Amino acid sequence: ILNVEQSPQSLHVQEGDSTNFTCSFPSSNFYALHWYRWETAKSPEALFVMTLNGDEKKKGRISATLNTKEGYSYLYIKGSQPEDSATYLCALGGAQKLVFGQGTRLTINP
Amino acid sequence: GAGVSQTPSNKVTEKGKYVELRCDPISGHTALYWYRQSLGQGPEFLIYFQGTGAADDSGLPNDRFFAVRPEGSVSTLKIQRTERGDSAVYLCASSQRSGGGYEQYFGPGTRLTVT
Numbered sequence: 001i002l003n004v005e006q007s008p009q010s011l012h013v014q015e016g017d018s019t020n021f022t023c024s025f026p027s028s029n030f031y032a033l034h035w036y037r038w039e040t041a042k043s044p045e046a047l048f049v050m051t052l053n054g055d056e057k058k059k060g061r062i063s064a065t066l067n068t069k070e071g072y073s074y075l076y077i078k079g080s081q082p083e084d085s086a087t088y089l090c091a092l093g094g095a096q097k098l099v100f101g102q103g104t105r106l107t108i109n110p
Numbered sequence: 111g112a113g114v115s116q117t118p119s120n121k122v123t124e125k126g127k128y129v130e131l132r133c134d135p136i137s138g139h140t141a142l143y144w145y146r147q148s149l150g151q152g153p154e155f156l157i158y159f160q161g162t163g164a165a166d167d168s169g170l171p172n173d174r175f176f177a178v179r180p181e182g183s184v185s186t187l188k189i190q191r192t193e194r195g196d197s198a199v200y201l202c203a204s205s206q207r208s209g210g211g212y213e214q215y216f217g218p219g220t221r222l223t224v225t
Contacts (some may be wrong), residue, residue: 004152032211043113044153044201044216051211089152093210096166097143100152 002026004092006101013080014109020076021104023090027071032093035064035075038103039086047075049093080108112136114217116202122223123192131187131220135204142185143214144177145201153201159185160208192224 005024013019025033032051038044048057053068061078077084085108091098115134123129135142140161145153155169159179167177174192179185189196199221203214 006152034213036216041218043218046213046215049211049213091152093212095210096141096158096208097155097169098145098153098210098214099155100145102150102152 002092002094002099004090004099004101006088006090006104008104009102010105010107012107012109015080015082017080018076018078019080019106020074021088021106023073023075023101025071025073025090025092027069030068030071030092031095033066033068033073034091034093034098035073036089036091037086038089044089047088077106080106082108082110084108114202114204114215116200116217116220118220119218120221120223122225125192125194125224127192129189129192129222131189131200131222133185133187133202133204133217135183135185135202136215137183139204139206139215140182141205141208141212141214142179143203143205144185144187145203147199147201147219149198156187156200158208165208189222192222194224197222197224 035047036044050066055066087103089103091100142159144156147153157167162182174190177187199219201219203216205214
């Protein structure tokens with residue numbers, strides 16, 4: 001059974017500050033790592049799909065890195081804004097399905 | 111273009127009743143997935159369709175759960191004799207192609223509450 005762990009479970013950050021959180025996964029038989037942002041009452045929105053060790057991807061103020069040898073990915077948010085408040089999910093992509101972590105709930109305090 | 115849609119957005123039902131949850135995937139997407147998110151947990155895989163056939167139903171918790179996709183587009187998740195433990199957000203996703211490296215596009219989910 002694949003185990004994907006995210007930390008911390010929740011995070012409160014002051015507007016304007018930068019933050020980051022972690023996704024850990026088994027390093028063997030790696031295929032792909034997905035990051036999603038899920039705002040309340042909306043659809044989970046895909047942020048990144050990462051497949052190569054050392055991958056770094058960026059979308060505006062959000063970026064992610066991937067280390068498949070040690071089994072972790074970091075998501076960074078620079079200069080947090082209230083609209084960044086959401087649950088951030090990482091998921092390990094296997095042959096077909098996704099295996100999700102429990103998410104990091106991020107709240108930006110104005 | 112239109113994204114993945116799910117109906118109803120909310121469903122409250124009594125224990126023991128039958129419910130159907132519908133998913134309309136993005137047009138042309140051949141792969142369709144159902145996930146379930148219980149409180150405090152990440153989404154958990156239920157079943158995956160490639161075209162009309164269920165390619166992997168290993169995540170269905172028991173035989174009260176069943177899903178169909180008769181024409182390779184719309185899918186319905188059916189739950190018989192609902193139990194309080196079935197209360198969760200049921201998410202549907204579609205993908206242009208199957209495979210864990212391809213982006214899955216999610217609907218907003220159906221929140222099921224069993225009283």
